[in-house]
Amino acid sequence: MADKKPHMNIVFIGHVDHGKSTTVGRLLYEHGEIDQRVIDQYRQEAEKLGKSTFEFAFVMDRLKEERERGLTIDVAHRKFETDKYYFTIIDAPGHRDFVKNMITGTSQADAAVLIVAAPEGVMEQTKEHIFLARTLGVPQMIVAINKMDATKPPYDEKRFNEVKEQVEKLLAAVGWKDVPFVPISAYKGDNIMKKSENMPWWKGPTLLELLNNLKVPPKPTDKPLRIPVQDVYSITGIGTVPVGRVETGVLKVGDKVTFMPANKSGEVKSIEMHHEPMKEAYPGDNIGFNVRGIGKKDIKRGDVCGHTSNPPTVAKSFIAQIVVLNHPSVIAPGYTPVFHAHTAQIACRFEELIKTLDPRTGQTKQDHPDFLKTGDIAMVKIVPTRPMVIEPVKEIPQLGRFAVRDMGQTVAAGQCIEVEKKTL
Numbered sequence: 001m002a003d004k005k006p007h008m009n010i011v012f013i014g015h016v017d018h019g020k021s022t023t024v025g026r027l028l029y030e031h032g033e034i035d036q037r038v039i040d041q042y043r044q045e046a047e048k049l050g051k052s053t054f055e056f057a058f059v060m061d062r063l064k065e066e067r068e069r070g071l072t073i074d075v076a077h078r079k080f081e082t083d084k085y086y087f088t089i090i091d092a093p094g095h096r097d098f099v100k101n102m103i104t105g106t107s108q109a110d111a112a113v114l115i116v117a118a119p120e121g122v123m124e125q126t127k128e129h130i131f132l133a134r135t136l137g138v139p140q141m142i143v144a145i146n147k148m149d150a151t152k153p154p155y156d157e158k159r160f161n162e163v164k165e166q167v168e169k170l171l172a173a174v175g176w177k178d179v180p181f182v183p184i185s186a187y188k189g190d191n192i193m194k195k196s197e198n199m200p201w202w203k204g205p206t207l208l209e210l211l212n213n214l215k216v217p218p219k220p221t222d223k224p225l226r227i228p229v230q231d232v233y234s235i236t237g238i239g240t241v242p243v244g245r246v247e248t249g250v251l252k253v254g255d256k257v258t259f260m261p262a263n264k265s266g267e268v269k270s271i272e273m274h275h276e277p278m279k280e281a282y283p284g285d286n287i288g289f290n291v292r293g294i295g296k297k298d299i300k301r302g303d304v305c306g307h308t309s310n311p312p313t314v315a316k317s318f319i320a321q322i323v324v325l326n327h328p329s330v331i332a333p334g335y336t337p338v339f340h341a342h343t344a345q346i347a348c349r350f351e352e353l354i355k356t357l358d359p360r361t362g363q364t365k366q367d368h369p370d371f372l373k374t375g376d377i378a379m380v381k382i383v384p385t386r387p388m389v390i391e392p393v394k395e396i397p398q399l400g401r402f403a404v405r406d407m408g409q410t411v412a413a414g415q416c417i418e419v420e421k422k423t424l
């Protein structure tokens with residue numbers, strides 16, 4: 001880790017079968033990131049089958065077969081490294097519940113790569129995912145128009161421009177600006193790592209160049225301090241040590257801090273990261289910090305630490321914008337699933353369905369609908385059944401997003417627009 005390249009979390013989105021897995025597979029394969037044992041095994045199989053040349057396509061087909069048979073895939077790491085960044089891929093093949101992971105902070109995406117197949121063009125999930133990326137606060141996007149080898153005629157510039165125009169309209173409608181495009185064939189490897197000879201008309205960058213052009217997300221040091229508590233330890237000779245990741249702001253030794261909703265305050269005596277003491281901690285740092293004046297039993301996972309002068313907001317209720325991703329029936333007032341926000345998991349009641357929105361325009365579609373169903377975007381009033389910290393996404397985006405889980409899946413995702421504060 002001598003040269004510390006910045007880290008980027010990227011997520012691949014797009015309509016089913018438009019080629020997310022193939023694009024990810026191609027990137028990992030060309031960066032030498034598919035486990036050598038897997039490649040060796042496949043090479044042997046290819047030879048047995050009398051295939052003289054061993055190709056990427058063979059790897060992908062085998063991975064797909066394994067996935068369909070429900071086997072664990074040994075695309076060992078979902079990571080690759082360019083000369084500029086370390087990339088981690090969220091939602092690599094077989095990894096479905098990225099929405100929850102993105103929201104709860106285990107893997108907030110720094111950028112999304114939207115895959116749209118050129119022959120098919122924009123489809124239902126293309127629209128949905130563009131909106132979702134916006135709602136989840138993904139800050140940057142790249143659009144790869146895939147399967148260029150399969151347009152009629154192949155590698156057709158005209159078809160690329162048609163699909164690009166369709167996608168640009170959707171992006172503009174939800175407020176995405178300056179999103180770069182690239183025509184690719186994940187299957188054949190065109191414009192992924194090197195410029196395609198099949199598309200001499202394309203003068204723009206390759207997918208790899210676009211990935212390298214992404215901007216390092218600025219650290220939110222100017223926001224109020226917020227550290228969601230992951231765990232609390234009691235260490236002999238030291239005292240109470242909460243552990244968590246600094247989401248926003250700066251923590252310094254000597255600071256007076258308050259944990260909410262516990263409403264307990266103390267003073268920071270020491271901070272540690274990777275067993276090294278430090279004087280200050282910044283956004284992204286995973287730290288343990290000793291707080292004098294607080295016992296282990298006083299606070300727990302799901303509490304949030306902030307400065308006593310500007311403590312985390314505890315909600316009596318909040319107004320949220322949500323998108324219903326996957327609900328088997330309908331959501332009606334009174335529905336009380338579990339909300340996952342930062343490290344908290346709290347049952348919350350849908351108190352009021354204020355209105356549904358048109359995803360294209362953001363205009364009201366229906367006031368006070370009787371219920372919400374999969375695909376709906378809505379403004380709702382939510383009441384937590386226990387005290388819960390949540391912040392308006394405009395003020396502290398990192399603490400304003402949530403996933404709604406029920407029956408083992410993410411049924412909705414959203415962001416907090418406005419909080420009615422609870423007085424403690």
Ligand SMILES: Nc1nc2c(ncn2[C@@H]2O[C@H](COP(=O)(O)OP(=O)(O)OP(=O)(O)O)[C@@H](O)[C@H]2O)c(=O)[nH]1
Pocket residue numbers: 014015016017018019020021022023146147148149150184185186187188
């Ligand atoms: N001709 C052509 N076919 C492609 C290309 N990329 C992917 N495909 C094919 O399209 C199909 C779907 O590709 P996947 O990568 O599994 O698509 P996906 O978007 O990950 O699909 P899900 O994971 O099911 O959502 C497969 O049969 C691929 O071989 C491409 O560049 N050209």
